[in-house]
Amino acid sequence: MEAVKNPAPRTPLNIQVAYRRNYAREEGGGVLKNISITGAFLQHQDASLTVGERLALKFTVSGRERTVQAQVVWSNQRGAGIKFLPMNNRDVQIVDDLIYFVEAKRSDSKSIFDTILKKVG
Numbered sequence: 001m002e003a004v005k006n007p008a009p010r011t012p013l014n015i016q017v018a019y020r021r022n023y024a025r026e027e028g029g030g031v032l033k034n035i036s037i038t039g040a041f042l043q044h045q046d047a048s049l050t051v052g053e054r055l056a057l058k059f060t061v062s063g064r065e066r067t068v069q070a071q072v073v074w075s076n077q078r079g080a081g082i083k084f085l086p087m088n089n090r091d092v093q094i095v096d097d098l099i100y101f102v103e104a105k106r107s108d109s110k111s112i113f114d115t116i117l118k119k120v121g
Helices: 089-120
Strands: 011-021 028-035 039-044 054-061 064-076 079-084
Touching: 011 039, 011 089, 028 089, 039 064, 054 089, 064 089
Parallel strands: none
Antiparallel strands: 011 028, 011 054, 028 039, 039 079, 054 064, 064 079
8 A cells, every 4th residue: 555645734835936947948938936945836727738747937035036946746727746856955955944934924924913913902
């Protein structure tokens, strides 16, 4: 019997990305809507992304442009599930940094909101 793999915990986000198919010159664009250390949901308008297709994702975190390789694991009219294909520890660190960046921003916003509520209350 095959072991059931639980998906890695997802962090919701809303970050613009550019992507390029490994065989193409032109870029497409989309929005990462959630992310984990192993993959993400890419919302896009390109109905032609197919399962198994490899992508190079480009995004900016803290003013630095990052590129990560990924593969489409499912696709429909709303977007695609992608699996990261880390080539080395640096690639894993890029994804980890993005998750940390998003969670830190969310934590900062929450503490500001909590401070406002305490002052109002």
